[in-house]
Amino acid sequence: MANLNKVMIIGNVGTDPEMRFTPNGNPVTSFRVATSRVFTSQEGERKQETEWFTVTAWNKLAESCNQFLAKGRRAYVEGRLRTRVWEGQDGQKRTQVEIVAERVLFLDRQAAAPLKEEGKVDEEIEAEDLPF
Numbered sequence: 001m002a003n004l005n006k007v008m009i010i011g012n013v014g015t016d017p018e019m020r021f022t023p024n025g026n027p028v029t030s031f032r033v034a035t036s037r038v039f040t041s042q043e044g045e046r047k048q049e050t051e052w053f054t055v056t057a058w059n060k061l062a063e064s065c066n067q068f069l070a071k072g073r074r075a076y077v078e079g080r081l082r083t084r085v086w087e088g089q090d091g092q093k094r095t096q097v098e099i100v101a102e103r104v105l106f107l108d109r110q111a112a113a114p115l116k117e118e119g120k121v122d123e124e125i126e127a128e129d130l131p132f
Contacts (some may be wrong), residue, residue, distance in 0.1 A: 005080040007099055009053060010107070011035035013073045019066040029062035031055055031069060033077060033099075055079070057101040065104055074107035 014032040021027055036050045055077050057065045069075060079101040088094045 008078045009035050010076045013069050016071050017066045017069050027062040029057045029066045054098040068106045076105040078103040
């Protein structure tokens with residue numbers, strides 16, 4: 001039987017990407033993404049829930065994320081879930097579930113992107129345009 005570990009989210013980048021390098025020189029970039037869900041409670045009150053995800057990208061994808069993403073931008077992230085466990089300075093066991101990105105689409109237009117034709121602007125990518 002096959003296994004599957006796949007997650008896809010669309011949300012707003014909540015922190016500027018932070019790029020660092022492994023001892024071997026491989027780039028790794030981390031950032032946070034918020035997704036929101038709006039619903040109506042049983043009492044008829046409109047509510048919003050926000051879920052935060054930590055995203056980690058490696059190598060060329062890490063470099064692209066560091067270059068093109070910033071706090072407030074919208075992004076589509078596709079990858080797999082990974083759980084990390086470590087002991088904090090206070091001796092307590094810590095656990096974090098993160099998304100290891102395999103694909104990241106930058107959904108916002110770049111402010112400095114050139115126009116295709118005079119007076120025409122590229123359309124933003126909508127959720128309906130994503131390949132899934």
